Amino acid sequence: MDLSFWLPLFFAGAMGLALLIYVLLDGYDLGIGMLLPFASEEEKDLMIGSIGPFWDANETWIVLGVGILLIAFPQAHGIVLTALYLPVTIMLMGLILRGVAFDFRVKAGDARKGMWNALFAAGSLIASAAQGWMLGAYITGLSDDTTGLLFSALIAVTLPALYVLLGSAWLLIKTDGALFEKAIRWGRNALLPMGLCLLLVSVATPLVSSVIADKWFTLPNAIGLLPIPLITATAYAGLVWLFNSPVILRSGYGWLIFAALTVICVMASIGLGYSLFPEIIIGRLDLWEAAAATESLLFIFWGTVITLPAILGYTFFIYRVFRGKATALSYD
Amino acid sequence: MELDPFMLARMQFAANISFHILFPTITIGLCWILLYFRVRFTLSGDKAWEYAYSFWVKIFALSFALGVVSGITMSFQFGTNWPGFMERAGNIAGPLLGYEVLTAFFLEASFLGIMLFGKERVSNRLHLIATALVAIGTTFSAFWILSLNSWMQTPAGYRIEDGVFFVESWWQVIFNPSFPYRFFHMLNASLLTAAFLIMGISAWRALKQVDGPATWRVMRTGAAMAAVLAPLQIWIGDLHGLNTLEHQPAKVAAMEGIWETEKGAPLTLFGFPDEEAKTTHFAIKVPKLASLILTHEWDGEVKGLNEFEGATPPVAPVFWAFRVMVGIGVLMLLVGWWATFTLFRQPLESRIEHPWLMRALSAMTFSGWIAVLAGWYVTEIGRQPWIVSGLLRTSEVVADHASATLMGTLLGYVGLYAFLLVSYIAALRYLATKPARSLSLLPQAQRFHKPDQEGV
Numbered sequence: 001m002d003l004s005f006w007l008p009l010f011f012a013g014a015m016g017l018a019l020l021i022y023v024l025l026d027g028y029d030l031g032i033g034m035l036l037p038f039a040s041e042e043e044k045d046l047m048i049g050s051i052g053p054f055w056d057a058n059e060t061w062i063v064l065g066v067g068i069l070l071i072a073f074p075q076a077h078g079i080v081l082t083a084l085y086l087p088v089t090i091m092l093m094g095l096i097l098r099g100v101a102f103d104f105r106v107k108a109g110d111a112r113k114g115m116w117n118a119l120f121a122a123g124s125l126i127a128s129a130a131q132g133w134m135l136g137a138y139i140t141g142l143s144d145d146t147t148g149l150l151f152s153a154l155i156a157v158t159l160p161a162l163y164v165l166l167g168s169a170w171l172l173i174k175t176d177g178a179l180f181e182k183a184i185r186w187g188r189n190a191l192l193p194m195g196l197c198l199l200l201v202s203v204a205t206p207l208v209s210s211v212i213a214d215k216w217f218t219l220p221n222a223i224g225l226l227p228i229p230l231i232t233a234t235a236y237a238g239l240v241w242l243f244n245s246p247v248i249l250r251s252g253y254g255w256l257i258f259a260a261l262t263v264i265c266v267m268a269s270i271g272l273g274y275s276l277f278p279e280i281i282i283g284r285l286d287l288w289e290a291a292a293a294t295e296s297l298l299f300i301f302w303g304t305v306i307t308l309p310a311i312l313g314y315t316f317f318i319y320r321v322f323r324g325k326a327t328a329l330s331y332d
Numbered sequence: 333m334e335l336d337p338f339m340l341a342r343m344q345f346a347a348n349i350s351f352h353i354l355f356p357t358i359t360i361g362l363c364w365i366l367l368y369f370r371v372r373f374t375l376s377g378d379k380a381w382e383y384a385y386s387f388w389v390k391i392f393a394l395s396f397a398l399g400v401v402s403g404i405t406m407s408f409q410f411g412t413n414w415p416g417f418m419e420r421a422g423n424i425a426g427p428l429l430g431y432e433v434l435t436a437f438f439l440e441a442s443f444l445g446i447m448l449f450g451k452e453r454v455s456n457r458l459h460l461i462a463t464a465l466v467a468i469g470t471t472f473s474a475f476w477i478l479s480l481n482s483w484m485q486t487p488a489g490y491r492i493e494d495g496v497f498f499v500e501s502w503w504q505v506i507f508n509p510s511f512p513y514r515f516f517h518m519l520n521a522s523l524l525t526a527a528f529l530i531m532g533i534s535a536w537r538a539l540k541q542v543d544g545p546a547t548w549r550v551m552r553t554g555a556a557m558a559a560v561l562a563p564l565q566i567w568i569g570d571l572h573g574l575n576t577l578e579h580q581p582a583k584v585a586a587m588e589g590i591w592e593t594e595k596g597a598p599l600t601l602f603g604f605p606d607e608e609a610k611t612t613h614f615a616i617k618v619p620k621l622a623s624l625i626l627t628h629e630w631d632g633e634v635k636g637l638n639e640f641e642g643a644t645p646p647v648a649p650v651f652w653a654f655r656v657m658v659g660i661g662v663l664m665l666l667v668g669w670w671a672t673f674t675l676f677r678q679p680l681e682s683r684i685e686h687p688w689l690m691r692a693l694s695a696m697t698f699s700g701w702i703a704v705l706a707g708w709y710v711t712e713i714g715r716q717p718w719i720v721s722g723l724l725r726t727s728e729v730v731a732d733h734a735s736a737t738l739m740g741t742l743l744g745y746v747g748l749y750a751f752l753l754v755s756y757i758a759a760l761r762y763l764a765t766k767p768a769r770s771l772s773l774l775p776q777a778q779r780f781h782k783p784d785q786e787g788v
Contacts, residue, residue: 053445060441063407064433071430074422078415082731085412089741092405099401103394108759293498296423300430307434318442321453
């Protein structure tokens with residue numbers, strides 16, 4: 001077996017998985033952050049209580065994703081992060097504000113709670129929009145022409161809708177009563193912009209690169225790939241239907257929304273991965289050109305194989321410990 | 333000093349890393365202290381220890397959050413500011429950082445949830461284990477990042493092909509020559525910083541008359557730690573210095589302000605280093621002492637900055653930072669012994685009326701921060717102009733952003749960090765001023781969730 005061929009492939013998969021998990025998990029944290037201004041004071045505590053035990057570990061998945069980019073593909077890491085310098089910086093500031101507001105809002109005294117709630121929401125929005133911008137710029141090959149910038153801007157305003165939906169979906173699992181009803185409304189409002197985001201991301205890569213277009217639209221590949229758009233469309237239709245049939249959601253099936261969103265995100269990742277492969281930066285660098293030395297990859301490969309299942313195991317355990325509906329915070 | 337993109341990139345990274353290190357310095361040490369409180373409570377059932385835990389775990393969580401968000405910033409800045417470093421040394425730096433994420437970040441971030449919010453959902457034993465896992469996680473994190481930093485100071489176990497580093501031996505990379513010294517010096521610094529933090533805030537509570545039985549137990553814990561760890565730190569620091577002399581003599585020459593190689597070199601206690609004139613103005617010197625300390629011989633030869641033409645670090649900041657660090661270290665030793673001597677002569681349950689000691693301790697609350705920053709400035713500025721000592725210059729790996737971009741983001745970061753630092757200290761003050769509750773009104777665990785069954 002040729003390690004110099006397989007190891008970069010393994011790490012590309014691991015990076016994709018880490019970023020997918022990040023989007024799903026921190027996506028609901030960020031979504032709840034953006035929804036915060038629309039909730040009453042008591043609901044705010046409840047919403048933050050519902051993500052309190054998880055957010056820190058959720059955020060760690062982006063560190064792993066970027067970490068793998070750095071470890072396994074140092075050439076690409078330098079190019080991507082240099083090209084995305086400004087959106088990365090803005091995202092980091094958003095994540096900083098969001099992360100510290102978690103603690104400050106309950107520890108800095110009641111007089112400042114309003115300010116920290118506002119910063120929590122602002123940080124979540126800034127980070128989400130910046131991530132949208134980064135995604136847009138990345139899938140258009142990091143070009144800085146007008147079309148590229150316009151596209152990045154479009155993703156920047158629509159990706160937050162996905163996070164809002166994830167946030168609503170999380171509330172449908174963790175809450176009941178008035179907040180549950182609000183979450184249904186919030187989620188329904190986010191459906192359309194989220195669909196637009198999905199559509200844009202799907203059509204972008206074939207438009208940017210004729211090679212990618214050929215991969216999708218020539219026979220017989222096109223038939224084999226058909227399940228990806230079909231499943232995505234079905235899941236989206238399912239979301240629309242569920243949001244318009246709240247009686248189902250109320251009778252204990254709130255988790256279906258999160259499940260459908262997970263299906264959509266998984267499909268989008270597979271589609272994106274298929275489009276890009278074997279390139280890591282469209283039109284510039286492929287996986288193997290960008291990869292670190294094989295002996296370095298092998299060293300971290302063993303660490304990943306041992307620790308990643310353990311991480312998934314105790315993440316599952318933590319979610320089990322904190323299962324059930326959330327209640328309001330009662331800091332002493 | 334001109335504000336070219338190179339200098340701005342360095343200032344930005346320095347601002348971020350300086351802000352970041354404040355919080356892990358607290359959390360690494362504080363988490364072991366929390367574990368100690370938890371163990372004491374479990375063994376004795378004395379609720380004062382439980383109260384100490386629930387008070388300090390809040391400060392721990394706040395510090396941890398600040399450490400996490402500024403640490404994430406760093407993981408991105410390696411790429412945004414120093415892309416050349418990852419392209420050239422990525423084969424070595426990458427896996428070390430990767431192991432930090434895999435073995436430390438997830439562990440601490442995940443079990444922190446149980447530590448903070450799980451008291452009512454898990455058994456006492458599991459809660460204790462969660463606290464221990466977070467403490468182990470923070471220490472693992474220090475292990476990997478200090479291994480990488482030490483490798484940049486004293487590279488080993490590598491080969492270079494076409495300017496790119498490759499690994500020859502992971503063992504030699506990880507346990508490179510300066511790593512053991514730096515690791516224990518930093519762990520000990522962290523414990524000392526946390527010891528003075530818990531003493532300082534407890535003393536402040538005593539001065540404000542809002543103290544309770546837990547306050548005094550915590551203060552004694554800090555005092556005992558300081559009394560033992562401060563002298564230990566001076567000893568480890570000396571060993572570390574000898575290691576630096578062997579591997580990075582230019583750094584030591586800058587620390588001591590030694591301009592020319594000489595035998596029987598005097599120790600400069602104080603003065604104003606002048607790099608243009610290559611001399612130290614108004615120097616107060618003790619004859620032959622530098623040679624004695626560094627070589628353990630009266631007439632030992634100490635290399636001066638003249639030996640490293642074109643590759644010397646800036647002298648004044650290294651020289652000054654070193655004196656600040658040593659000065660605070662000595663002060664910590666004196667105050668630590670004073671506190672121990674005073675506190676342990678009194679019975680445990682009594683309030684101790686000693687306003688001068690209380691004032692001194694609360695003035696020293698953040699002394700660890702200053703010493704740690706000064707120490708890091710010595711070692712990091714002292715490594716310049718190299719990013720990997722003797723092999724790769726910092727200027728070779730910088731990204732080519734426009735000065736205006738860097739200046740704008742630098743101001744953004746500095747503004748944000750200043751705001752957060754003020755908020756952090758204000759929050760600590762707010763928490764510290766809340767009156768202690770009597771033991772019968774012991775707070776319940778912070779409730780986030782409705783428990784749906786007993787324990788897990």
